[in-house]
Amino acid sequence: MVKNNYLPFKARILAKYQQTELDWTYRLECQAEPVSGQFMEVSLPGVGECPISISDFGEGYIEMTIRRVGKVTEGIDKLAPGDYLFLRGPYGNGFPxxxxxxxxxxxxxxxxxxxxxxxxxxxxxxxxxxxxxxxxxxxxxxxxxxxxxxxxxxxxxxxxxxxxxxxxxxxxxxxxxxxxxxxxxxxxxxxxxxxxxxxxxxxxxxxxxxxxxxxxxxxxxxxxxxxxxxxxxxxxxxxxxxxxxxxxxxxxxxxxxxxxxxxxxxxxxxxxx
Missing domain, CATH: 3.40.50.80 (Nucleotide-binding domain of ferredoxin-NADP reductase (FNR) module)
Incomplete structure (x- = not known):
């Protein structure tokens, strides 16, 4: 079967940590193995999609720090641990x-x-x-x-x-x-x-x-x-x-x-x- 690179996968929110009034760090269940500096395309059905840098990662998870600045990120801001985001990636070249x-x-x-x-x-x-x-x-x-x-x-x-x-x-x-x-x-x-x-x-x-x-x-x-x-x-x-x-x-x-x-x-x- 040919892989559809535009098809996102579900990622459960494991934890959510507040950084500032506008910024939260989300730890997501994810088996991807990114390189430092890469990004993901993050989406909410019916809302939209946006690119977000991967801020940290480990076995079975990735973290992204997301600022509430627009329609998609405002929707993400309302989510809690146990909810799901949809991801594509990781994409791009990272740091050598x-x-x-x-x-x-x-x-x-x-x-x-x-x-x-x-x-x-x-x-x-x-x-x-x-x-x-x-x-x-x-x-x-x-x-x-x-x-x-x-x-x-x-x-x-x-x-x-x-x-x-x-x-x-x-x-x-x-x-x-x-x-x-x-x-x-x-x-x-x-x-x-x-x-x-x-x-x-x-x-x-x-x-x-x-x-x-x-x-x-x-x-x-x-x-x-x-x-x-x-x-x-x-x-x-x-x-x-x-x-x-x-x-x-x-x-x-x-x-x-x-x-x-x-x-x-x-x-x-x-x-x-």
Missing amino acids: LESFYDKHLIIAAGGTGLAPVKSVINHFYAQPELLKRCEILTGFKTPTDVLFKSDLEKWSQTFRVEVTVDKLDEFGNLEVIADSCTRRTGLITSLIPDVQIPSLEDVRVIIVGPPVMMKFTAQEFLCRGLAKENIWVSFERKMSCGLGKCGHCKIDETYVCLEGPVFNFTKAQTLLD
């Missing part, structure tokens, strides 16, 4: 984890861009000996927008973790962010000049976030002397079908859903939208 082995890995994530790299961080948190060093730079709008606070606290026990916010929240402080993380105000690009880089040849960088954030963060690292081929980014762009058929994600001749969403910067710099 072996390229980071025995290197100084720097992960710069803005806002919900922390979700697609969460499984990368957990991979190396479980096996820190695979890296020479790891630093996590994260930026959010306000302290109440910070994702994965308990994970940031956990990661900071092994890696250097910095959290910056564009502005303080109504309480005027940073206390709601994990205690052991370095906390600042300002854009994520303000963190990069203070990063210690003993050897440029050893550094590998992952940048995920809004397009403007990725553009200027990459520029900051290039100004530090980092080679373009040692930077990876992840695009999130109208990946409606996941199969390179609808063309909504296409930039020039590149289908983001097929060749991405993870790109080496040598390719990403040419993808002007």
Whole structure:
């Protein structure tokens, strides 16, 4: 029988964890074996479908952190453990984890861009000996927008973790962010000049976030002397079908859903939208 790649499968919600007022992490029963950085097409019958990054995974489950921002995600927000979502995938190319082995890995994530790299961080948190060093730079709008606070606290026990916010929240402080993380105000690009880089040849960088954030963060690292081929980014762009058929994600001749969403910067710099 020919497999129908457009046919979704049912995935039971095992757990639901609140991250912020708008963001929830869903753990779904799933036998897929994704690669860090891939995405799924998530649907609700009679409502619609949307692409969502896989934030973490393990034996028999995947996790996705979903922000309530539209019709489909508003429908998902009403679901509870025991309910079902419908999934297609995983799709796309992920992060080349072996390229980071025995290197100084720097992960710069803005806002919900922390979700697609969460499984990368957990991979190396479980096996820190695979890296020479790891630093996590994260930026959010306000302290109440910070994702994965308990994970940031956990990661900071092994890696250097910095959290910056564009502005303080109504309480005027940073206390709601994990205690052991370095906390600042300002854009994520303000963190990069203070990063210690003993050897440029050893550094590998992952940048995920809004397009403007990725553009200027990459520029900051290039100004530090980092080679373009040692930077990876992840695009999130109208990946409606996941199969390179609808063309909504296409930039020039590149289908983001097929060749991405993870790109080496040598390719990403040419993808002007």
